[in-house]
Amino acid sequence: MGSWSDFRRDRILVAGQWVSADNGGVLDVIDPATGESIGTVPNAGVAETGRAIEAASAAFETFSRTTAAERAKMLRDLSTAILDNQDALAELLTREQGKPLAEAKGEVGMSAAYILWFAEEARRVYGDTIPSPWGDRRIMVTKSPVGVVGAITPWNFPSSMLARKIGPALAAGCTVVAKPASQTPYSALAWGVLAEQVGIPAGVINILTGSAREIGGELTSNPLVRKITFTGSTGVGKLLLKQAAATVKKVSMELGGNAPFLIFDDADLDRAVAGAVAAKFRMPDRHASAQTDFMSRPGSTTASLKPSRTPPKSWSSAPGSSKVQLSARSSTMQPLPRLRNSSATPSGKARVVTGGKRHPKGDRFYEATVLADANATMNFAHDEIFGPIAPVFKFETEDEAVRLANDTEFGLAAYFYTQDPGRAFRVSERLQYGLVGINEGMITTEVAPFGGFKESGVGKEGSKYGLDDYLDVKYVCVGGLGL
Numbered sequence: 001m002g003s004w005s006d007f008r009r010d011r012i013l014v015a016g017q018w019v020s021a022d023n024g025g026v027l028d029v030i031d032p033a034t035g036e037s038i039g040t041v042p043n044a045g046v047a048e049t050g051r052a053i054e055a056a057s058a059a060f061e062t063f064s065r066t067t068a069a070e071r072a073k074m075l076r077d078l079s080t081a082i083l084d085n086q087d088a089l090a091e092l093l094t095r096e097q098g099k100p101l102a103e104a105k106g107e108v109g110m111s112a113a114y115i116l117w118f119a120e121e122a123r124r125v126y127g128d129t130i131p132s133p134w135g136d137r138r139i140m141v142t143k144s145p146v147g148v149v150g151a152i153t154p155w156n157f158p159s160s161m162l163a164r165k166i167g168p169a170l171a172a173g174c175t176v177v178a179k180p181a182s183q184t185p186y187s188a189l190a191w192g193v194l195a196e197q198v199g200i201p202a203g204v205i206n207i208l209t210g211s212a213r214e215i216g217g218e219l220t221s222n223p224l225v226r227k228i229t230f231t232g233s234t235g236v237g238k239l240l241l242k243q244a245a246a247t248v249k250k251v252s253m254e255l256g257g258n259a260p261f262l263i264f265d266d267a268d269l270d271r272a273v274a275g276a277v278a279a280k281f282r283m284p285d286r287h288a289s290a291q292t293d294f295m296s297r298p299g300s301t302t303a304s305l306k307p308s309r310t311p312p313k314s315w316s317s318a319p320g321s322s323k324v325q326l327s328a329r330s331s332t333m334q335p336l337p338r339l340r341n342s343s344a345t346p347s348g349k350a351r352v353v354t355g356g357k358r359h360p361k362g363d364r365f366y367e368a369t370v371l372a373d374a375n376a377t378m379n380f381a382h383d384e385i386f387g388p389i390a391p392v393f394k395f396e397t398e399d400e401a402v403r404l405a406n407d408t409e410f411g412l413a414a415y416f417y418t419q420d421p422g423r424a425f426r427v428s429e430r431l432q433y434g435l436v437g438i439n440e441g442m443i444t445t446e447v448a449p450f451g452g453f454k455e456s457g458v459g460k461e462g463s464k465y466g467l468d469d470y471l472d473v474k475y476v477c478v479g480g481l482g483l
């Protein structure tokens with residue numbers, strides 16, 4: 001059991017060595033709750049990335065030939081090491097990311113769960129034999145690791161988003177060059193510390209911090225990298241897709257979302273409100289309700305969310321992750337001028353039911369906010385909201401609810417509440433989303449596939465499907481058998 005500072009590294013990990021940027025440049029890491037620096041990390045670029053890729057490629061030669069049982073053991077040990085240090089890792093995560101300590105602990109627990117899941121899956125990478133159309137030949141299908149994986153991750157889940165990539169990559173026998181978000185690099189560098197502790201060979205996991213453009217450019221253009229896995233915004237995802245096209249890399253993209261949360265008139269309202277508060281005030285997006293008394297409930301429930309961050313014991317609610325996101329939150333209080341695909345100007349004005357202003361805790365905190373009278377012309381109907389804001393739209397019919405929910409280029413997650421089983425199937429089948437929660441607001445688990453439809457992404461993470469993108473399928477024809 002270490003302390004959070006035992007896991008804070010101010011160097012990048014390349015070929016098993018903790019090193020500075022070539023030019024000695026650094027980036028500050030800011031605690032979003034206080035605005036103060038908690039340290040620096042190297043500002044690396046193309047050259048360091050090239051060396052990390054070469055190290056990963058060299059390590060791949062031997063690591064890809066380890067047995068599944070050996071890799072499963074490494075991953076099991078990694079999962080145990082994460083849990084043994086859950087408190088320290090959670091504190092590190094909260095200090096750089098700002099989410100409440102309990103949520104950070106939950107995220108670190110999810111990281112351990114993903115790694116354990118892929119430890120188990122490593123031993124189940126089965127191939128096939130296929131009935132041959134030729135009497136003297138036999139057909140086999142084998143699966144092999146794709147090679148060096150470039151992994152780029154966002155600020156909002158700085159630990160678990162890497163777990164979903166490192167886990168399947170190592171289970172398959174791939175090696176990794178990872179680049180976390182510049183706002184939250186320490187949780188990623190901590191993976192390097194843990195990997196060393198459990199004896200994962202040098203070069204198998206390399207971790208870079210620094211210029212996104214330079215590191216991303218090298219990862220997507222270097223022919224030694226065979227796969228890019230990215231979690232982040234749709235805009236950056238599209239750029240990486242373009243860049244990776246030149247060397248035809250495999251890609252997995254976990255991109256933006258704008259999750260609708262539908263409450264039908266036959267819903268169990270208490271359950272729906274509890275689900276909405278739990279799900280939406282972690283990563284809130286859109287609510288729609290056919291129930292007139294829905295609006296009277298969230299106010300009293302959100303009042304129980306405690307926006308305090310007096311380290312270390314009472315960290316229990318999130319400050320803004322940055323000034324930029326905080327101002328984006330306050331601007332969602334009114335219709336914004338920029339619309340997705342419409343020439344219409346925003347009409348009407350949302351009404352604040354509860355919250356709606358900066359929290360007395362300080363200008364880096366914002367109150368959990370519920371807005372009534374939202375409509376489809378307003379930006380939060382289409383755009384991602386990073387803040388504790390729940391705009392509520394009213395709908396009259398099931399068709400309208402589904403149309404409203406699908407009226408976005410995103411397709412990550414959708415939730416709805418109904419007690420009618422027919423409606424449960426009808427609506428879930430029509431929702432154009434990769435994840436659907438029916439009467440449940442918290443549905444993420446390592447055993448189920450996570451991944452979006454439409455512009456929310458390509459590929460799946462977690463579950464038995466999460467390994468597919470790290471494996472090449474090879475057809476082997478054995479001829480001349482003289483049968």
Ligand code: NAP
Nearest residue numbers: 153154155180181182212213216232233236254255256257
């Ligand atoms: P972002 O701005 O797209 O950044 C994500 C990562 O991409 C960061 O490491 C960033 O590095 C890097 N990046 C930025 N520009 C780049 C470039 N030109 N080339 C290569 N890399 C580049 O997203 P974010 O604001 O950190 O994260 C929030 C987004 O992630 C949201 O859209 C959210 O929906 C999405 N997300 C999706 C899922 C999912 O599972 N689908 C899960 C979590 C988050 P720097 O930090 O150095 O700029």
